[in-house]
Amino acid sequence: MKTPSRVEILWYPLVLVAVTVLLVTSPGWTAETIDEVLAVVDRNSILQTDLTLAELVGIGPSTESSDTESEYDALGSRIRLELQYLDLIASGAIQRLEIDVDQQLESMTTYGGGEAQLKEALAAHGLEWEDVEALALRVAAVQTWVKRHLRPRVTVTIRDVEETYRQVIVEPMRDTGTTPPSLAHVTEDLRRLVSEEKLNAEIERWLDQCRERHRVTRFVE
Numbered sequence: 001m002k003t004p005s006r007v008e009i010l011w012y013p014l015v016l017v018a019v020t021v022l023l024v025t026s027p028g029w030t031a032e033t034i035d036e037v038l039a040v041v042d043r044n045s046i047l048q049t050d051l052t053l054a055e056l057v058g059i060g061p062s063t064e065s066s067d068t069e070s071e072y073d074a075l076g077s078r079i080r081l082e083l084q085y086l087d088l089i090a091s092g093a094i095q096r097l098e099i100d101v102d103q104q105l106e107s108m109t110t111y112g113g114g115e116a117q118l119k120e121a122l123a124a125h126g127l128e129w130e131d132v133e134a135l136a137l138r139v140a141a142v143q144t145w146v147k148r149h150l151r152p153r154v155t156v157t158i159r160d161v162e163e164t165y166r167q168v169i170v171e172p173m174r175d176t177g178t179t180p181p182s183l184a185h186v187t188e189d190l191r192r193l194v195s196e197e198k199l200n201a202e203i204e205r206w207l208d209q210c211r212e213r214h215r216v217t218r219f220v221e
Helices: 048-056 074-091 101-111 115-124 129-153 158-175 183-213
Strands: 018-024 029-041 044-047 216-218
Touching: 029 048, 029 074, 044 048, 044 074, 048 074, 048 115, 048 129, 074 129, 074 183, 074 216, 101 115, 101 129, 115 129, 129 183, 158 183
Parallel strands: none
Antiparallel strands: 018 029, 029 044, 029 216
């Protein structure tokens, strides 16, 4: 989890948007912003450095993400992750999950250029290795829940495939005067497409429930 050396805001409601430290200088006092609170999920603050950390380790939209915006909303994604993680804790589900944090940590480290290079980048932004471990736990827990509990709910029927074939392939190609491929040639691709769309819908339903159960205050758009 996050270490005490990391700046955190644990009270709520939160009035200040920036965490500041007063430095004694001559002849007077000056205020230096050392981090910025961008949002609060329940009592957990999301800081500007949290977004920096996510960028350093390559955490963003994935094939099992509900992000559909053309422009990636880094803060929105981090809020969703915190909502999902806190929901797993509140429900007790996290205690029943077999979470492979080490694999997620290895993936993040590789993305960051290796442990030595990543630690150097972390230090440059006032971050520590424990911050990476805390983020890895969150991502691994949510991915495990999606894989073990949401994906099994997804079923794809031949009717789903045929309807998607008509909407995605046949009608657009006929509008351009081209001949669409046969359904048999694209069935598996369409099945995967429908499966991911249905999985995203399951994730969105879960997020809607998370928003009902947990309070989010976002300070910046």
